[in-house]
Amino acid sequence: MMTLDSQILTPYDIAGCSLKNRLAVAPMTRVSATETGHVIQEMARYYERFAKGGFGLVITEGIYTDQKHSQGYPFQPGITDAQQAQAWRAVTDSIHAHQGSVFAQIMHAGALSQGNRFVDVPAAPSALRPKGEQMKFYYGEGRYPVPRAMTEEDIADAIEGFAQAATLAIEFANFDGIEIHGANGYLLDQFLTDYTNQRNDRWGGSVQARISLTLEVVKAVRKAVGMVPLGVRISQSKVNDYEHKWAEGEHAAEVIFGSLNDAGLGFIHVTEFEAWKPAFPAGRNSLVALARHYAPQVALIANGGLHTPEHASSVMKDGADIIAIGKAALANPDLPQRLASKEMLDEFDPSILGPIANIKSSELTLA
Ligand SMILES: Cc1cc2nc3c(=O)[nH]c(=O)nc-3n(C[C@H](O)[C@H](O)[C@H](O)COP(=O)(O)O)c2cc1C
Structure with missing residues (x-):
């Protein structure tokens, strides 16, 4: 039997969006779109199960x-034109049908691109081969290629891509x-x-510049979409460098969370492998606690091993407003209902x- 911090099942308003x-x-990337990046019906059914199972937010x-360097994987869905955006309606409609809310995560893979049908050579802040190996479960093989360093024009294109994708996500x-x-080793985290x-x-040098x-x-996305709920995902670890800690330690947390706070965001999504643990070997605070301290004005989503009520409660005490669940949601699409009725979770x-x-x-x- 589990005990539950009853706060977790209470409604919450995130930047104007009411969550149940x-x-x-x-x-979670599932590389299940068409080769041309269009959502298929199975994806709508997959996402619907979470809303039906009680998750307030997906x-x-x-x-x-964009149709340049952002694509990371074969069969990854895109949102680069009206047609791709329209295909997402099957997903958003299926979630709304169960009174769930749904945010689009928009990403640029940068140097970690391992499948892009628009360009041959990935683009990144610097022309350095990424650590580690491509992910096999996303159709990758062997070392990452060496990317080319982005020009000012490439950077402007990437910014414009995010703004246009956000507009399509909201309007279509x-x-x-x-x-x-902004997390996990992809383009923004590479910067x-x-x-x-x-x-x-x-764009380089101090953590403020980075x-x-x-x-x-x-700024560009906010200008494009206005006052919709808008947030950034931030992590220390990367898909190709699990153990990474910010070089400047807590000073980095102060600059990163402080400047995101001042950017007028609705939320910050913090992810760590075990989010309740201290963020740095030298301190006691979790990354969630540091985000809460340095970004007092934004809603906080916390993620990383938080499917037990004990760990979820711990990060809520540290200041999280919302708990995001990954792998345990795959095993239990009805996890909120199970928590409410004190049922065991499947492994x-x-x-x-x-x-x-x-x-x-x-x-x-x-389902
Ligand atoms: C199959 C899979 C795909 C993922 N894809 C993404 C992704 O597209 N974007 C992202 O920010 N994180 C992605 N993640 C990371 C998860 O969002 C989450 O941070 C991670 O699973 C840890 O949370 P958990 O302990 O609740 O599983 C992925 C994780 C898994 C297991």
Whole structure:
């Protein structure tokens, strides 16, 4: 039997969007779109299960933003034109039908692109081969290619891509909000990270300079979509560097969260492997607690191993407003209902994601 912090099942208003509870599905790439990046019916059925199972908010998988360098994987969905945006209506309608809300996560893969049908060579802050190996479950193989360093024009195109994708998401696809993917090693995080950003122009150097591309994207998206719920996802770890800690430690947290707070965001989504643990070896505060301290004006979504009531309560005490659940939501699309009725959760079975992370028909029969 589980005990539950009863606050988790209370309604919450995130930047003007009313959620029926504080449980969100974390963004999870499932490489199940068509080759041309269009959403298919199975994806709508997959997403619908979470809303039907009681999640107040669903955050989509990372959606690529432009027809240049943003696409990261084969079969990743895009939102680069009206047709791709229109295809997302099947997903947003299916979630709205169960009084759920849905935010689009928009992302640019940068150097971690391992499948892009528009360009051959990835673009990144600096021409450095990424650490690690491509992800097999997203159709990757071997080392990452060496990207080329982005020009000012490339950077302007990337910013414009985010703004246009957000506009399409709100105006055509009927999303309730936008999450800009600034985490996990993708383009915006590559600019933020000391060792992947070796630029000596205005986009590189101090942590303030390195976060400035994220801030420019926020500004452009805000200008494009107005006062819709808008947030940024932030992490220390990366898909290709799990253990990474910000080089400047807590000073980085102060600059990053402080400047996001001042950027007029509705929310920040903080993710760590185990989000309740101290963010840095030298301190006691979790990244959630640091975000709460340095960004007092924004709503906070916390993610990372938070499917037990004990850990969820711990980060809520640290200041989180919403708990996002990843793998445990795959195993339990009805997790909020189970928590409410004190039912046990099913264990996450990693074979769902193998050999390819696409949506399996067995998942759809769980509805
Ligand atoms: C299959 C899979 C795909 C993921 N894709 C994304 C993604 O597209 N965007 C993102 O920000 N995080 C992505 N993540 C990370 C999750 O959002 C989350 O941070 C991670 O699973 C840890 O949360 P959990 O312990 O609740 O599973 C993915 C995780 C998994 C397991």
